[in-house]
Amino acid sequence: MFDLIASPFLDDHLVTRPGSEKGLKIPFHLYEELREAGREPVPQWLTEAAWKRWGLALPSRPTEEAVMVREPSDYDYCRASYELNLGCNYDCEHCYLGLKKFSGLKWEKRKQLLKSMQRAGVLWLQLTGGEPLIDRQFKETYAYAYRLGMMLSISTNGSRLHDPRIMALLTEKPPYRLTISVYGASAKRYDALTKRRGAFKLFEKGLTAAQNAGLPISLNLIVTDTNADEVEEMKAFAIGRDLPHHVFSNMAPTIYGGVESVLTQSEEHLRTRKPFTGCHAGHTFFHVDPHGLVSICKVGRDHQFSLVKEGTAGLRKLGGIADSLQLRTGGCSGCMFGQNGTCGTCRPLAKLYQESQAPLNSYCRHGGF
Incomplete structure (x- = not known):
C-alpha cells in the first residue's frame, strides 16, 4: 500500500498523504522524477520532505511502492x-x-x-x-x-x-x-x-x-x-x-x-x-x-x-453547460443586485427557490436582507 500520492493539480503538481489535508507543491521536474523512478529508492528530497510535512518516516522500498504517481490528464478537473x-x-x-x-x-x-x-x-x-x-x-x-x-x-x-x-x-x-x-x-x-x-x-x-x-x-x-x-x-x-x-x-x-x-x-x-x-x-x-x-x-x-x-x-461539454446555467435569466432578469455584484445566490440555486415558490427572503435581498 502506498504512503503518498503524486499528482498533477491544475497547473501545479502536488504530493499528498491520505488521511491528511497537508500537501506539498513540487516543480514539474520532481514530479517527472517520481513518475520515472520505478524500482529505484525513494528520492532523498522526498524522504526529508515527508518527515518535515507529515512526520512520516518513509520505509526503505522502491518509489513505485511508496508513492502512487497519478498520470497527467487531458482534462482540467481536480x-x-x-x-x-x-x-x-x-x-x-x-x-x-x-x-x-x-x-x-x-x-x-x-x-x-x-x-x-x-x-x-x-x-x-x-x-x-x-x-x-x-x-x-x-x-x-x-x-x-x-x-x-x-x-x-x-x-x-x-x-x-x-x-x-x-x-x-x-x-x-x-x-x-x-x-x-x-x-x-x-x-x-x-x-x-x-x-x-x-x-x-x-x-x-x-x-x-x-x-x-x-x-x-x-x-x-x-x-x-x-x-x-x-x-x-x-x-x-x-x-x-x-x-x-x-x-x-x-x-x-x-x-x-x-x-x-x-x-x-x-x-x-x-x-x-x-x-x-x-x-x-x-x-x-x-x-x-x-x-x-x-x-x-x-x-x-x-x-x-x-x-x-x-x-x-x-x-468536454460540461463547461459550456455551466456557463449557460449561471446566466441570470428568468425570475432574476433586471435585478440590480445581480448587476452590481452583490447578489448572494447563484443562478441554479435561485432557480430552485423560484420553482419551489419559496419565501423571497430565504434567498433574495429584495426579501428584506
Whole structure:
C-alpha cells in the first residue's frame, strides 16, 4: 500500500498523504522524477520532505511502492462529488434530496465511473448520499477509489461509524476529511429532527469510535426550526470534543424543486449570504448522482448526461453547460443586485427557490436582507 500520492493539480503538481489535508507543491521536474523512478529508492528530497510535512518516516522500498504517481490528464478537473445512493436511514425534515430512493449503479458500472473520474484528473473526491455508509457497496467503492489514488472525504450522519468493518477500512485507508452532520445536542431534539428514535445514541457512538481511531473529523451543525433552541449547546458539544465545526442554517429547496425543506428554516438563524462572485462548478469540479449522471454541482442538475455511457470525453461539454446555467435569466432578469455584484445566490440555486415558490427572503435581498 502506498504512503503518498503524486499528482498533477491544475497547473501545479502536488504530493499528498491520505488521511491528511497537508500537501506539498513540487516543480514539474520532481514530479517527472517520481513518475520515472520505478524500482529505484525513494528520492532523498522526498524522504526529508515527508518527515518535515507529515512526520512520516518513509520505509526503505522502491518509489513505485511508496508513492502512487497519478498520470497527467487531458482534462482540467481536480475535484468531484459522488452520491453513492440517495437512500438514508434518517428522514430529516430539512433534507434537500426529497424522496430518498435506494437505487444506483451496479459494481462494474461503478468501477467504470470511478476510472472515468481518475482519467479526468480528479484528485479530491467527496463520497456522499443519502447516507453513504449504509450503501451496500460502500466499502468496495471506497477501497477502489482509494487504490486509484484519490484523496477521499466522506459526508455522513455518523450512525454507522461504530461498525468495526467500516472503522477498520477507514483506519487502514484514511480519508483526508470525515464530515459528520449534527442534528441536535440532546436525544430529544436530534431524534425529532431525524425522525428516528435512538439516532442520537448511534451518532455519539459513531463519533466516539471515529475520534478514538484518530480520523480527521469536522462537524456540520445543522440548524432548523426544530433544534434552533440548542444552537449554543451544539457549539459547546463540538468545542467539548475539540472538533472544528461549521453552523449550517440556510435551508435550500429539494433537488426536485420542492419547498418542504425550506419551510423548516429557523428564521432567526437565516444568514445573509456572501456576494456570489462565480465558482468553478463545471470547469474544475463536477458532481455525479447515483446513476452516474453528471452535473455541474449538487444544485445545478439541469442538462445531466451519463459519464458511464459517454466516458471521460463527455466532460468536454460540461463547461459550456455551466456557463449557460449561471446566466441570470428568468425570475432574476433586471435585478440590480445581480448587476452590481452583490447578489448572494447563484443562478441554479435561485432557480430552485423560484420553482419551489419559496419565501423571497430565504434567498433574495429584495426579501428584506
